[in-house]
Structure formats: structure tokens, C-alpha cells
Amino acid sequence: MKFESKTPEGPLAEKWTKHKFNLKLVNPANKRKYEVIVVGTGLAGASAAASLAELGYNVKAFCFQDSPRRAHSIAAQGGINAAKNYQNDGDSVYRLFYDTIKGGDYRSREANVYRLAEVSVNIIDQCVAQGVPFAREYGGLLANRSFGGAQVSRTFYARGQTGQQLLLGAYSALNRQIANGKVKMYTRTEMLDVVVTDGKARGIITRDLVTGKIEAHSAHAVLLCTGGYGNVFYLSTNAKGSNVTAAWRAHKKGALFANPCFTQIHPTCIPVSGDHQSKLTLMSESLRNDGRVWVPKTAHKGLKAKEAASIPESDRDYFLERKYPSFGNLVPRDVASRNGKMMCDEGRGVGATGLAVFLDFADAIKRVGRDVISAKYGNLFDMYKQITGDDPYEMPMMIFPAVHYTMGGLWVDYNLMTSVPGLYALGEANYSDHGANRLGASALMQGLADGYFVIPYTIGDYLAHLGWNDKVGTDHPAFKEAIDGVNAKISKLLSIKGKKTVDELHRELGLTLWEHCGMSRNEEGLKAAKKKIQELRADFWQNVNVLGGSNELNMELEKAGRVADFMELGELMVDDALNRKESCGCHFREESQTPEGEALRIDSDYAFSSAWEYKGENQPEELHKEELHFENVKLTQRSYK
């Protein structure tokens, strides 16, 4: 398969400017002759749909929730990075670029990351103009904070609800275009296939989730802004509905899937309380600024938070401070997560399940007083108490890592186009900017960069070359064929009537991946996982029980279709992890460690993005490699000792 990154030539800082000039434009009077489909209405989708409609394109937008405002971007807490340098503390576009590429452990494309840093400044301007109520100083100007260990204060925020406010901003822009007649919005509608003819994306097949009606929609281009696939693990911080179906079905229609094994595991989440657990809740990373992470030096099975005070200081192991004296509790997410898990693996975990470590604020409260801690973290402490029943002012929190974000996703070129012409992927759905590890406050930045400031330029070039006459109607046999395929799958799911619920099978898949393709991975475990996933997939198609019919609201049926896709994706994640015999970012291969037990990258063999090609039902996928060239940054080994 031929695929090229289309990275522009020239000096890094001039690439995007030059590229924008070289892109062909669509005449303003002709834009209304084009139709664009946008699937997903989170930050990437809502911003893209609104911006394209403002330019004059006719947009159809789809979301499976009851309103575009529900998309999971809404749950992002911390903030959004931008190289504004309002604080005069040495930030710049180049520094944000450098931090992002280094944070990603040198597994992303320089040109994309630089462009992200470059447009970050425009995002803040745009959002403020929309009326997004960012935090401000008393003088009336915008406030910033340092986030995720960054050495400059470049994070803009709206209390602990930045994602909500940014999404409501994009949602308002989208609403304006819906009212204006330029966007036709389809809510409670799920995309179930992409239609490709003559090698180009021509439209999609959807299911109206209320009536069950299967429909075809044609367009000149299709944008997938459908988020990440963290829910493959069953338990994650993602919303329950978040899924890989749109991306996966595009993959099966020819779009390469890149770096599927790169999943970010966030260290500070509320631990699992029992088998009933349906999702995990993130506690902001900022808590590690004042909280101290520890476990008892010797195993204390079932130790409760309220009993923590009984462990004397001399019997406590503040393991992050011990192992990483210069960064202490502020080591990056992957390092903190892995070490927490190691303590639990050693049997020193706390709580009823033994799968938790303490995050203790006692010293901080003693040092600065309860009021100061309350002012900083009051809402988080309240949330923790509401969920667990424990009061963090009186006893330590218990935390455990949880799947949070997926850096992997559909492979895209510099224009955000997948390997299928006319099919684009934006936001978390693509793999483009975060390499092997995403920095805090960068997900919101990327979603909005793609939607507001990249796609409005790059899509024009494709459409201008395509011409408005080059469109296939929904009467084309390819649409009929895709509809038949979707219907067959739905009928099959409803006909099995087995003994297991969708959730039971999903949970098993999740546990397998968590165990072997989670925070640390080795060849033996991955091979076992691969076999297990194949068995589970077979079990799913023989034993799943989906009640109800297809012509009504049927949430079990929706879930079943999504889990069927996770079952296939899971195996690809394992294949990708098996293939990458180095440690990098989130991907810790136990076989590739430094003598001190830290991640060891092998740039000579693995400085590439893996891009997997689907080869048919039950066929092994074919690996393609996009070699990464670093002309501007020097590759260094991360060290937090």
C-alpha cells in the first residue's frame, strides 16, 4: 500500500505557512456545491463542522448522544496549552513543540507537532471571542498555570471544567450554523460503515438509534472525529458510550491504523470498588503537587484509609520520592502509574482489593493549613468523598492508575487525511501529534487545532482537485452493499441468543488487555493475550445474548456492535505491542529496560510509527512503517532521577 506523509519541505517554522499557500482553494461561490460529513461532535467534530459551514460548505454532522453537547470532551478537567507566553516566563511556539515531541518520547512527526504548537495561540483567541469563561486575574487578563510538570505556565483553564467550557463554545458555534441551515445535525445516530468507491470515501451508513432505521448519506468528504478507544479496556475514564466503531470500520475499509498499542494510563484515579464497577473516575493530576504517594513498607492486606494513621512514618515507603529524588511525586504519568502498579504487584497495595496506593495530604495540611488546601482542591476532595465515602481531609486518598487516553488511532498525513482519499480523522481519533505519550492539557489543544485551524485549509485542496461533480449518489451499488453488510451484522448479533451478556464478554476482554497490554508488557504475556482474545472473540460470536429488536431503541444492540469491534481492535493492539520490542512513552516492554529498571528506547530500530493494514476477516494485518525523521530535535533518553 502506498502512503506518504505529505510533510512539506523547508524549515520547520515555515512549513505550515508555505503549505497553506500551496493548497488549492475552492472558489467561495463553489463551496456550497460541496457536501461534507462530520462524524462525532466533540471538540474536533463540533469545531470542524462549524468552521466548514462558516466557509460555505454544506455539512451533515452526526453524534450518537442525544445532543452534540454530551461528547466526552466535556469531561476534560485540567486545561488547554497554548504558547501565548503571556507570563513572560520563556515560553514560545518552539518550546511547546519541543516539550510535546519530547514528552511523546520521539514517536511523532516533527512537522505536525510544530503546527499544533503554532496554531495553539489562535485557539485561545477563538474561544475567548466565543465567550468561553476562562480563569482570569484581578486585572482582567487571562490566568495561566503550570500543568503536568511543565516548566512554564502555559495552561489556560476554566476551573476544573475546561473541557466543558471549550466544548460548549464549539457547540455554540455549531448551533449557530445549524440555525443558519448550513449544518444538518443528526443526534442519536451512529455511524456503522464508510462507503468507498474508486478508492475514495463517498459517504457513510448510519443507524437511527431511536427507530433503528439504517440510512445512507453521501458526501464529497467524510471526517471522523470520533474520539479514542480507551473503552477497549472496559474500565477507563472514558464515557460509557465512547467506542472505536467508526474508526474501526473505516480501518476495515482501507484506512491504516497507527500505533494502536499506545494507550495512556493516568496514575490518579479512584480505585475499583467491586465487580459492579462500570467506569473509573479521574482525580486531577494537580493533586500530586501537594499529595505524597506511599504504601506500607511491608504488606498490610486490606488496609483501609482510615487505618493509615496507624502506620508509623518509619514503616512507610514514599516510593516516588525514594526512587526519583529530583521529581518526586511529580514524575510523568507513565512513570507514576507503573511504579504504583509495581507496589501492588509486590503485595504492598492497600484497600480492600490491594489495588491502590495512598495519596496523602496530611503533611500539606500541616504545612499550609486546611483552608489553603481546600481552596486549591476543594471540589476534588468533595468529589472523592461523594464517590468513596472517605474524607481526604481526615485520611489519605486511595488512588490507582486507569486507562485515560489513546495516542494511537487512524493514520493520517499532514493534511489529516487517512490512507483513504476523502476520509479524514481529527482529534483523538487520529494518531498524529502525541507520539507515545500525551502531555497534560494537550488533548483539548489538538482537538480544536484540527477542527478550527487545520481541516478548513486542508480539505479545500482535496475538494478543489476532486470537483463538485465527482460525487456518488446513495443509489450506487456500493451503498446498497454497505447497508446489506450492516443489516447482516445486526441480524447476526440478535440471532445468537447465547448465555453471556455483552458486558461480561467486554469485561473479560478488558481484563486481558489490562493484564498483558497495559502498564507493562512482555512477549510471553502478549502472546497469551493474543490467544485469549481470539478465544473471546469466538465466544462472543457464539454466546452473546442481545435481547430486543433492531427497529427500536436497543442499547444492548448498540453495545454489542461496539464490543464486537473492540474484540478485533484488541488483537491488533497486542500485535502492535509485540512488534515494538522497545520501551517508549506509555509502552513499557519489560525486555527493554535500563539497568535501573527504566524504559529503554531503541531509536535505531523503532523510530517509526506503525501503520497497520487490514487484510480481511481473520487474516493477520500487514505492518507498514512510517520512518520518523528528526531534523530539529536531538533524541535524548528521559530521566527523572
Added chain:
Amino acid sequence: MKITLKVWRQKNRTTKGEFKTYQHEHVSPDMSFLEMMDVLNTELIKKGEEPIHFDHDCREGICGMCSMYINGHPHGPLQTTTCQLHMRTFKDGETITVEPWRAQAFPVIKDLVVDRSAFDRIQQAGGYVSVNTGGVPDANEIPISKNIADEAFDSAACIGCGACVAACKNSSAMLFVSAKVSQFALLPQGHAERKERAEKMVAQMDAEGFGNCSNTKACEAECPKAISVSNIARLNREYFSAMVSSYKVTVGGGE
């Protein structure tokens, strides 16, 4: 814990619904209310009964999708979202009644799932600042005093769940509408269109069939995000000020 659940079951919009009673023997106090429903649904599926449909997504209290009317209160006895309500709030052996939001403008789709698209249409009528992407001033060229920004944030924190409507004896959407109108009335970015916005959003609200506000403040008492009724006062002021200087409205109401 053991509980008895009386749950509203309704096949679709046009079929008449009814309460069904379920004995739930396997409840842990650490479960969220939705997890309790998940476990019940698993048991129902095992017995070959169709699971109870309910809306939910983020399960961390911010997306606004969950919407159960529990023991006579939207989102149950605490001032939180249903997904953040935990079973330790209830007593062992308690009977819990679960209904969908009840409002003419929120028709039931199935069981506990209602159609809240009326909220989207109100936002489409004017809940935005008319700026296109690009061509905007530098963010710091619009200074906003911290007090104003914080107050606008308080209004903007609305999650659009509809608890205010479900709580109101008139099924009024005034708290929801006023939160958005307030956010933009407070911020300089929203000033240019404030009259038009207030008139259009109120007109759409009326057209959707939401009732009027009679100041019982049930909405504020039940709002999971503590949106204040002072927003409604501001909406009234915005609306009257717009009406006396009359911007012509053609959407389903107004003149």
C-alpha cells in the same frame, strides 16, 4: 443491601407505560445508582427480560445525559447527578421509585429515556456569540474583571440535563435558558446581540411548550450544578429591556 425498585417501563413514545416492581438483592453501598441499575439489567437479561433503558454517558457528573427522577426528585435525594448518587444514600430494604423526566416538552422515548432536543433548539435560537473561526482579536485584548468572569462561569456551568424542568411544577425551562442568557449578558463578547438573543431564546422556549416561572425555586434546589435563580431575574431584565426597545422576532413567539 436489598432494595425494591418501582421503575417506569414504556416501550416507546406512543405506547402507554406502567410501573414495574423489581426486587434487587445484590446491592453494594459503594455502587453508584447507575451501577445498581447495570447489575439489575444484567439479571434481567439473564432471565430473558429486556433491560431497562436509561440515558447515561460520562458517569462523572458533567455530560448531563443521565436523567432519572428518583423518589420524587430529579437525580434523587442529593443535589447531584444520578451518576454521582451512591447507594449508601439509601437504607437497606428501602423501596425506590424511578421515573423519567416528566414534561410535555420532553416526550418519553423508552423507559427512562426522554427526548431533550427542545433544549438544543433553544440554544440554536441564539445561545452563541456570532463570530466565525479566525479574524478574532487577541484573547487579552478583551479584559474582563475577575468577578464578572467568575459569575459568567457560574452560569456557564449548566450541564443541560433538564433537572430544572423536571423539578418545576410548570415544567419551566427558565433556569436553563437564563443560565445561557446570563453568561453572555455578563460578558462583553455577548453584548452586541444581547437583545436579539434574549428574545429569540425565550420565543423558542415558549414554542417548545415549556411552562412559565412562578418563583417556587424548585429548579435551584434540585440543580446538580447549583445554578442560581438570580439568573432568572437577569433573564427577565434582559427580556424586558429587549422588548421595550423591540427587536423584531419571527420565531414562534415574541410580537
